[in-house]
Amino acid sequence: MPGGITESGEPYSPFVGLVYMFNLIVGTGALTMPKVFASAGWVVSISLLSFLGFMSYMTTTFVIEAMASTNAQLRWKRREQEEVHDSDSTSEYSDDDVVARGRSELETKPILSVQRSGGHVDHFDIVERVEMGQMASMFFNKVGVNMFYICIIVYLYGDMAIYAAAVPISLMEMACGNHSCSAGSVKYNDTDPCWGSVTRKDAYRVFLSVFTLFLGPFIFFNAQKTKYLQILTSLMRWIAFTMMIILALIRIGKDSGKGRPAVASFSGVPNLFGVCVYSFMCQHSLPSVVTPISDKKRVGTLVLVDYTLILVFYILLSFTAIFCFDSTLLHDMYTLNFTDNCDVLNIPILRYFLGLFPVFTISTNFPIIAVTLRNNWKTLFFRDGGTYPWVVDRIVFPLITLVPPIIVAFFTNNLESLVGITGAYAGTGIQYIVPACLVYYSRRHLEPTVGRDAINKHRSPFRHTFWVGFVLVWAVSCLMFVTANIILTDTKK
Template sequence: MAGGITETGELYSPFVGMVYMFNLIVGTGALTMPKAFATAGWAVSLALICILAFMSYMTTTFVIEAMAAANAQLRWKRREQEEVQESDSTSDYSDDDVITRGRSEPVESRPILSTQSRGAVDHFDIVERVEMGQMASMFFNKVGVNMFYICIIVYLYGDLAIYAAAVPMSLMEVACGNQSCSAGTLSYNDTDSCWGPIRRKDAYRIFLAIFTVLLGPFTFFNAQKTKYLQIMTSLMRWLAFTMMIVLALMRIGKGEGEGRPPVASFSGVPNLFGVCVYSFMCQHSLPSLITPISRKGRLGALCLVDYCLILGFYALLSFTGIFCFASDRLRDMYTLSFTADCQVLDVAGLRYFLGLFPVFTISTNFPLIAVTLRNNWKTLFHREGGSYFPWVVDRLLFPALTLAPPVAVAFGTHDLEALVGITGAYAGTAIQYVIPACLVYCARRHLEPVVGQRALESHAHRSPFTHSGWVVFVLVWAASCLVVVTANIILTETKD
């Protein structure tokens, strides 16, 4: 439910908003990108990531325009209600006014900006936080709303499966590896011994069980992320990323880089596509991020700068990785490439830090994503005018339905590259491309008869991709990508 700006927390400057967006986008997906780059080839990877950065920026502007349209729609509804109330309050006192109103054009058919252009931008100011679910309810029909929630739910399931696999895998590597470097590099077969008769994959499942027992109960309650927890995890993230880039550059500078990535390997492109889509994901969180920005006059430029910086960072992280490590030594979780190679990092304390880095940062996000998924399930089955369900269903079944599938997937596989690729390629494509394109198209059609064509095309938050052909292009692009990814998966399975 939308609320005023007071519900979004304190206002912050555009620069702080740019930093928050950078931190929002750069997350777990970045750790799987170097391996995907090495598999697809450096030239193909660079071209594809540039294209996907542009596509993600375009749909980000679509979401911002839809947010502005939603704010204008809410203001129009309030103005309509106020005029009805004023009409009711004066009808008993002025018969002439009633006759005049009866002859005039109905309130609902007059554009709210038809009488004056001044203040047109004010109607589209983003001052109320309208989440994507509410925008879907405002601009989509019932089928569209249900499809939106299904896409969000599938994406969040993929997110939880990635998190549930990444944490125990990192713990397994630290517990079963040799962080002191005294015995050289260990092999990484899942059937190898970890502690006596316990194999590495057994240790992984033990850690997954512990992870589920410790963090799973939060799904049954509400969780809140504190400001200080955000600061701590952000500092750890940037310390780890900076350390990995510097270490890889130092090794390459000394002429010790082992990476010889191919120029192009198209068999790795479908998975790279999913990884990159996942790594640029931010559209579903934009309302909470954009609304508190104090000065929103240049949101498009702000987002463009952010995307350029993120693109440069991803390229730097991935290219240093693929030229520093041989392809067979690059791990699904990039941090593990450093903890597994004592020649790159021979300081035990730093090796432990990088090895445990995903554990601390991902563990803080898991309960929040789980609660979000649980609430989306409730919203999907919500019945107007009534409670959700009996207590057992509401407090036990929905949380269990949230927690069980991703944990089951994580028990079955810890192939993070595949999990990220599939999540990004399917649910990520819908959230990053299809939903924003449909939202902005429906918002334009919905608002045009209300505010007028001129106001709709001139407000400050209008996407620079104004022509409806861009919307069609995004939808065709998304459909084409899904066809290519699905065909590749089918061909791969057939060969195997």
């Protein structure tokens, strides 16, 4: 995401903002959650999921406070420039005129407010959309800004690799799986045949190639998500998730559930951590979601309600899944459990809808993520006053955006690991470290400008510096834990 300032866009109600945030957070990560729930045990999973949801909510309030601080900083700088311009333009007047004019301005213009045609606007009103990259450039030094862009680029690479693997997996399962109701639920291996001598792994790579050929060219241009496409994908998401929860509840209610999940299994915690962090990710897109909300008086309450609903939704989806299906038969992509099991769903058209649901929703998001990553690469290497040659701008940047995630997806289709690693490393940086640093340095920059008495009405409920330190310590501890676990696992192998 380029670090620029743009207008807030067409405003919408707080309720619509709540729905947008829900749709932003609930995505591919939710489909991989049931399997990691089963591997870590339901008590451990619910406990860790609840705690990570709380941590994500905290850092979301950090980002919103930093957005308000940035708006105040920009208004203050703009006002200083106007005052300098006014002082220059009054140089032709007498000293008495200047003094009289200054008194008049002080009497009519409050220190911490600006007057616009629409009425009084507080300095801390979030009316200009300021992306995280712009906030980083305002509050971080050069090293911090570069580290931010490297972190967001790594995260977006992981996001693209997950998307690039999820779509071919769904297509391969639909093309190669035995969907007859007499077959029963079967867990296939990559070496099992698909079409004659063509294995399932070969079929996956064929579909990955088709996916790349169809969606890759969009990266060489500008792709924009249309309003109607967003509505359609959101509608499909709600239908699919609701259907899976209801179907699992029906099977459990009939006492036909096959799941016997463990209470706790700490060997599955590292992947669970990464998936949970990834599944609560929204911080990098908050400026686009929060800024257009027309009435932001209760934005903090809306965010809390949203996180509570999402937490309940995740627990309900995963809890029903692990008791409905045998844990050894749970797929990385949860939707696939409904395509090869007629005991749960015996209506062919609905089984194909769930099986292909990730294909439609993920495919529409892939070009958007790719263009965002490409623009971040351009911003990272941008130098003031310089322009890129046509070949670099139109060929090199799109290629370095597209090729690495496709190569990763070509060699592995393990969604659980991809989501876990992306969430555990880059996700930790974007969800914990960057918001904590942004809110800390925005407070330090703002105090000399507007004074200690100025109150940010969008300040986080976790306003004490202790919480900033707690988030940073937690993030570093998690990175060390996940890394140590990976090293120990590889050593045992």
